[in-house]
Amino acid sequence: MSKILLTGDRPTGPLHLGHYIGSLQNRVKLQNSGEYKPYILIADMQALTDNFETPEVVSENILNVALDYLAIGINPEISSVYIQSQIPEFSELTMYFLNLLTLNQVERNPTVKEEIRQKNFENKIPLGFLIYPVSQAADILAFNADVVPVGADQVPMIEDTNMIARKFNQTYKQELFKECKALLPESHGRLVGVDGKAKMSKSLGNAIYLKDTSDELWGKVRQMYTDPNHLKVEDPGQVEGNVCFTYLDAFDDDKAKVQELKDHYSKGGLGDMKVKKYVMEVLDAKLTPIRQRREEFAKDPAQVMAMLAKGTEEARAKVHETMKAVKQAMGISYELGAAVA
Numbered sequence: 001m002s003k004i005l006l007t008g009d010r011p012t013g014p015l016h017l018g019h020y021i022g023s024l025q026n027r028v029k030l031q032n033s034g035e036y037k038p039y040i041l042i043a044d045m046q047a048l049t050d051n052f053e054t055p056e057v058v059s060e061n062i063l064n065v066a067l068d069y070l071a072i073g074i075n076p077e078i079s080s081v082y083i084q085s086q087i088p089e090f091s092e093l094t095m096y097f098l099n100l101l102t103l104n105q106v107e108r109n110p111t112v113k114e115e116i117r118q119k120n121f122e123n124k125i126p127l128g129f130l131i132y133p134v135s136q137a138a139d140i141l142a143f144n145a146d147v148v149p150v151g152a153d154q155v156p157m158i159e160d161t162n163m164i165a166r167k168f169n170q171t172y173k174q175e176l177f178k179e180c181k182a183l184l185p186e187s188h189g190r191l192v193g194v195d196g197k198a199k200m201s202k203s204l205g206n207a208i209y210l211k212d213t214s215d216e217l218w219g220k221v222r223q224m225y226t227d228p229n230h231l232k233v234e235d236p237g238q239v240e241g242n243v244c245f246t247y248l249d250a251f252d253d254d255k256a257k258v259q260e261l262k263d264h265y266s267k268g269g270l271g272d273m274k275v276k277k278y279v280m281e282v283l284d285a286k287l288t289p290i291r292q293r294r295e296e297f298a299k300d301p302a303q304v305m306a307m308l309a310k311g312t313e314e315a316r317a318k319v320h321e322t323m324k325a326v327k328q329a330m331g332i333s334y335e336l337g338a339a340v341a
């Protein structure tokens with residue numbers, strides 16, 4: 001039997017190049033390897049944990065994320081793509097898992113800690129937010145996933161998931177859940193945004209989206225952070241920290257050409273505009289086929305929603321099996337019959 005791959009994204013905006021390099025590209029490769037049965041989750045409930053006051057941000061972006069998936073080559077014949085909130089068993093499983101760990105253990109998660117700091121929650125942390133790693137464990141264990149391709153920031157979530165799996169097995173004396181493995185992207189850390197200041201993120205306004213038009217793309221490439229001391233073309237320029245070169249390293253397959261440009265830039269005599277035009281060429285060549293596929297799918301949103309309905313049904317069938325086993329292990333399958341089914 002093929003191994004189970006599980007991963008997902010929060011639908012808070014269209015997906016960008018950071019997602020692409022950090023996970024989407026790898027996801028398509030894994031999907032097409034034939035070694036896995038992929039389940040891909042649009043984590044709307046998790047997105048609501050920090051967008052609960054603006055739920056429309058989440059609901060409006062479900063279609064965006066689904067279109068991005070299709071555009072990059074997620075194939076609904078192979079991968080089941082589904083909406084988290086439409087499978088209520090995830091919440092049920094979360095509830096049972098919550099008994100298995102302490103407040104202290106949840107608070108120790110470094111990703112959650114960092115987010116709490118960034119969001120200035122101080123001592124007013126919404127409970128839904130605090131426990132989202134437990135709900136993420138339910139996302140994963142509901143499928144007994146073997147591998148979870150994610151970015152490095154998600155490793156603590158995988159550790160929490162495995163801790164919960166062990167604790168469940170121990171508590172209910174059954175080897176029901178297996179531990180999963182995070183699959184990290186090969187070489188790149190989080191891609192820096194076009195401003196060069198921080199990782200690419202929708203909220204920082206420094207992102208290049210998969211759906212950007214060529215004009216929008218050029219607008220962003222033109223503003224890319226380069227070497228602020230590289231004032232005249234003949235001046236030697238700095239490659240390190242220069243976003244143009246970071247992106248060429250990440251997206252240009254012609255490594256010899258990139259090295260040649262770097263050498264020329266360091267020596268002096270290569271202008272920023274020339275480099276940017278080349279970056280544009282490379283990115284536009286990557287993004288044009290994605291954009292075109294996306295536009296095709298966007299013509300028929302009903303068909304995309306039908307794909308999500310089918311994926312949700314497939315995923316729910318799998319989750320249903322797990323829930324049965326969970327209740328059996330816990331001794332809470334009461335067999336009350338049709339009256340409450």
Ligand code: TRP
Pocket residue numbers: 006007008009010041043046136139140148150154
């Ligand atoms: N936390 C992930 C993110 O912010 C999204 C996510 C939710 C996820 N549930 C998951 C990823 C389960 C992998 C597995 O991107």
